[in-house]
Amino acid sequence: MQIKNKLFILSDSLNPDIYINIIVSSVRQFKVKEVELIHILDEDNESENKLSMSSKILKQFELILEGKYNLYNNVTGTYTVEELEGYNDDIYNFYKKSYDVFAKHVNENNVTLNEFFYIIKKIKNSTDFLFDITGLKKDMLTNLIPVFIENNIMHDIYYFERQTLWKYNQFDLLHNIQQSEMKYDKILKDRTILYLTEKKSVSKKRTFFFGFTFLIIIGSFGFILAGNSIDVFGVIGTVASFISLIPSAYDWITKQKNSIV
Numbered sequence: 001m002q003i004k005n006k007l008f009i010l011s012d013s014l015n016p017d018i019y020i021n022i023i024v025s026s027v028r029q030f031k032v033k034e035v036e037l038i039h040i041l042d043e044d045n046e047s048e049n050k051l052s053m054s055s056k057i058l059k060q061f062e063l064i065l066e067g068k069y070n071l072y073n074n075v076t077g078t079y080t081v082e083e084l085e086g087y088n089d090d091i092y093n094f095y096k097k098s099y100d101v102f103a104k105h106v107n108e109n110n111v112t113l114n115e116f117f118y119i120i121k122k123i124k125n126s127t128d129f130l131f132d133i134t135g136l137k138k139d140m141l142t143n144l145i146p147v148f149i150e151n152n153i154m155h156d157i158y159y160f161e162r163q164t165l166w167k168y169n170q171f172d173l174l175h176n177i178q179q180s181e182m183k184y185d186k187i188l189k190d191r192t193i194l195y196l197t198e199k200k201s202v203s204k205k206r207t208f209f210f211g212f213t214f215l216i217i218i219g220s221f222g223f224i225l226a227g228n229s230i231d232v233f234g235v236i237g238t239v240a241s242f243i244s245l246i247p248s249a250y251d252w253i254t255k256q257k258n259s260i261v
Contacts, residue, residue, distance in 0.1 A: 004030040004156070006129040009037050010144075011053060013135035015072070016060040019053065020098075021174045022132050022160050025184040027098040030130060034105040038119070040140060041112050054108045061099040065092055069170040084170060094175050117147060124151040133187060134160045157187045 007026045009019060019037075026032045039051040063070050067087035071080045084091070111119070123129060131153070133141055148157055164181045166172055174182075 002030055004032055004128060004130045006034040006036065007032045007132060008129060009035065009132045009134075010136040010140075011037050011039055011051065012137045012140070014051075014053070015135075016053065016057045016070075017172050018135050018160070019057045020060060020064075020095075021172075021177075022134055022184075023057075023102055024095060024098040024174050025160055026130065026132065026158070027101055029184060032130075033101060035102055035107070037106070037108040038116065039108075039110045040116050041110055043112055050110045052108065054106050058103060058106075061095065061102060064095050064173070065099060067091075069173075071169055074168065082170070091175055113143070116144075120147060120151050120153065124153055127156070130156040130158055132158050132160070134158075154188050155186065158184060159187050160184050 004026070007023070007030075009022060011019065013019075023032075023035060037053055039053075041050065060070050063081065064084060067084045069082050069084045071082055072078075073080065131148075133144075136144075148154060160182070161184075162172070162177060162182050164177075170176065
């Protein structure tokens with residue numbers, strides 16, 4: 001079993017049940033000990049985009065442990081506390097550990113996209129975390145996936161999926177969903193990650209190749225134009241020889257870098 005210390009939840013949803021399912025799944029599957037809710041602000045409208053979900057999630061957790069449930073009415077925007085059907089010690093124990101983790105070790109931040117990029121760069125060399133993107137708006141997800149790939153954070157992006165219809169009531173809570181009806185899994189499969197990693201390596205190699213080639217050609221023609229050589233074809237042959245060595249040079253540099261790491 002993989003153990004992850006910290007769960008980052010990228011959150012846009014206003015439904016606390018989604019986050020409860022995510023937190024319970026990650027605590028049970030990865031032994032997560034800390035939770036951070038991150039709301040990425042719409043930089044064109046920051047004042048109306050700030051969220052505060054941790055208190056709502058905590059309240060729902062507490063009600064569940066008491067055998068109750070806070071039902072949200074999407075039409076009226078109001079809540080009604082009702083009895084949790086089938087409540088017993090098993091349900092209490094199912095949620096208690098996750099509640100303890102969340103209640104004692106939760107942090108919540110509203111950040112700009114640039115601030116989020118800084119968070120990514122700070123943790124990219126660690127393996128002690130996972131990201132959950134279940135509650136993230138899809139247009140924001142398309143902006144973030146390339147950033148995750150660029151910073152080699154591809155193995156640790158998870159989402160919660162219910163494969164049957166959502167009921168928008170207490171029967172959407174994890175203990176009411178059959179194992180066959182849900183999954184908590186990586187958004188990028190291992191085969192996809194391998195493909196992207198190879199493409200990324202090829203892309204870097206291509207950038208290195210053309211950049212170095214461009215510098216050699218410019219330098220060579222500068223040498224010729226300065227009158228330092230009348231043997232143009234000789235210079236071109238020398239340039240061609242240097243260019244043929246570039247892929248090998250790149251592979252050697254990459255190998256040395258990896259051996260140091």
